Amino acid sequence: MIRIAAGTDIRTGILFFSKEAAFGLYNGEGGIFRGEYLQTFPRMSSGGKQEYCIGLGEKALTKREVMEAAACAASCMLEHKIYQFYVDTAGIETFLTEDNFPYFIQGLYLGGYEPPQFGKHTRKQADITLLPAKEGCIAGLSQKQAEAAVEQGMHMAEGILFARDMVNYPGNLLRPADFAESICRQMEGLDVEAEIIDKDRLENMGMGGLLTVGGGSAFPPCMIVLRYRGAKDKDGEVLGMIGKGVTCDTGGYCLKPSGSMAGIRGDMAGGAAVAGCIYALAKNRVEANVTGVIPICENRISPDSYLPGDVITMYDQTKVEICNTDAEGRLILGDAAAYAVECEGVSRMVDIATLTGAVVNLFGFSVGGVLSDDEELYAQFERAGTASQEQYARIPFYSEHEEMLKSMAADLKNLGPDYCGTITAGLFIRHFAKGKPWLHMDIAGTAWVDTPIWKFQSKGATGAGVTTLYEMCK
Structure with missing residues (x-):
């Protein structure tokens, strides 16, 4: 307080x-x-x-x-x-x-x-008690304005800390259903409609990507949809935020190396960022229409797990050849993106995920990677990044990169060649945005720090993405 x-x-x-x-x-x-x-x-x-x-x-x-x-x-x-x-x-x-x-x-x-x-x-x-430099005045604001600014900052921070908590939770204490229910509890009392879509409904909907990845776990997948309508025109344009929610990622049968296993609980940082952002938007009554879609599952090994060489059918009927079971995030995000366009009527789309190790090789642990196919949307994102002080760098892509995802056995494959990994991962998701203005945030390097880079970080989860998404909406 x-x-x-x-x-x-x-x-x-x-x-x-x-x-x-x-x-x-x-x-x-x-x-x-x-x-x-x-x-x-x-x-x-x-x-x-x-x-x-x-x-x-x-x-x-x-x-x-x-x-x-x-x-x-x-x-x-x-x-x-x-x-x-x-x-x-x-x-x-x-x-x-x-x-x-x-x-x-x-x-x-x-x-x-x-x-x-x-x-x-x-x-x-x-x-904490703030003592003004002058009677009732901080930063040149009146007492009322200063109190409003304090509330705004507190709510933004609460959204970030919710995201940090979720990522920091041990995997055995945050199963897919636990994550979805935690998000619902965080939204209680706010002008946010939270809907959990369980496994039975996912099967009826044909969510092949999410069901395939989550099918190897005893803890079933689900998807949570968060609808916030804060704009004056509640029927106006809606920004779709799609966040990856893999609460445990072993890599499946393409098992991760032992040195990477310590971080497998945090592969839902993108979904946590979407939830944290929408919480802050609702608490601060920001005038924006946003729908968050967070597909949630575990990526484990079992007799029923999917395998390299499998061909699966996504929600939008796209056939995908599985080349690597550790390229699972793009599969569940593809389903969620197609659903957001078809069923939620989003007019623009931002997806956020701890998606590729390649982005860490590019930018390290202080800069996130961004792809976008719309200059206006990217300009809005760039202004938001300046306001939030998070650091992102745009990665270009061309038609030859899209060719890297073509499959001999299906419409797409879920992995490109050994190079351009961040680009091909993002472009896979773009296929499911169905031509809507699209922007992709890869926070694989920035969602977690072993050694804090800035004083406002702590060892572990950073809450990356919350403030930039918030500023985009603001």
């Missing part, structure tokens, strides 16, 4: 100092606080309060750096097991704007994040 108050009797707090403002501050052990960017420094105030000083450096801060400074403050408190504290915004006031103030709030939330706990420790939510 974050609130704004002119004063507080809380005894522990955070102060921010630029390098210039930090001149002359030092600790009792002779260490010097120079106000270097993200330097931390404990001190006792003249009033007997325990305070932690956070350095801001000597240059103007970007939105990402504002988030990092806030996250640094919260993580400092978390490190010392302090869950109630105040944040004096006076030192950072010159860097806060109406645009980045919600991201400052987001940074406070993300920096204080603890992953789900399954042992004796129970995680706690921080109770």
Whole structure:
């Protein structure tokens, strides 16, 4: 919880100092606080309060750096097991704007994040009081405007943290039905219609891709549809968000190498991002019409599992030759995309998935890959990425890349050659968008970090994609 108050009797707090403002501050052990960017420094105030000083450096801060400074403050408190504290915004006031103030709030939330706990420790939510630089004023906003910005930032952060929690959950505690039900619970009380389509209905619908991948597990597949209509014209254009929801991915009979097994529980980060985004949209009453479709399953090995060489029939009757059972995400996303066009009437489509190792080889763990066949949709996405401060790079594609998916035995095959893996994976999904403006986000490298790159990350799930999808709708 974050609130704004002119004063507080809380005894522990955070102060921010630029390098210039930090001149002359030092600790009792002779260490010097120079106000270097993200330097931390404990001190006792003249009033007997325990305070932690956070350095801001000597240059103007970007939105990402504002988030990092806030996250640094919260993580400092978390490190010392302090869950109630105040944040004096006076030192950072010159860097806060109406645009980045919600991201400052987001940074406070993300920096204080603890992953789900399954042992004796129970995680706690921080109770934070913001002290305005001036009476009732932060970032040049009135008290009412500042409170609205705090709410916006909190809800965005809650969407990200929901996505992080889902990805961080152990696979044995988040089966397909568990994931779908968790999403439904997250949407309770919001203007979101949540519908779970169970295995029996999937069979009646002919969802061949999703049923094939999920058929090797004792825990049946399902699909959740989230409908949010926040635009003034509720019958107007609808953006379709398709998110991969593989809660356990062994690779099937094309078994993953042992070094990759630790991350198989997180192959539903795309679906978690869609759910987190729609939660934030609904909480902040953003004027947009969105339908999220999240196909959910496990990709396991059993006597009934699909095999390389099989030919399956997708929801839209496309015949697909299976070349690799670890190229499963595109199969379930293809079914979901075709369903979104045919049954949900989406006018544009964005799909998001931890889809290929190839994108990690391209961009590492800080940049996601993007393909799109529509310049207007991509321009909207690019503006959203600038606003969210997530990093993506567009990957070009041409007709010869589409030729790589042609099959001798079927209409398509689910794997291209040993090169251009990110491109061919995306183009496979594009086939099922049925000519609608389409954009594909591959977050295989950015959805998880073993070593945090920025202060607002923590080891494990990052919640990648939530804020960029949110900004696209906003």
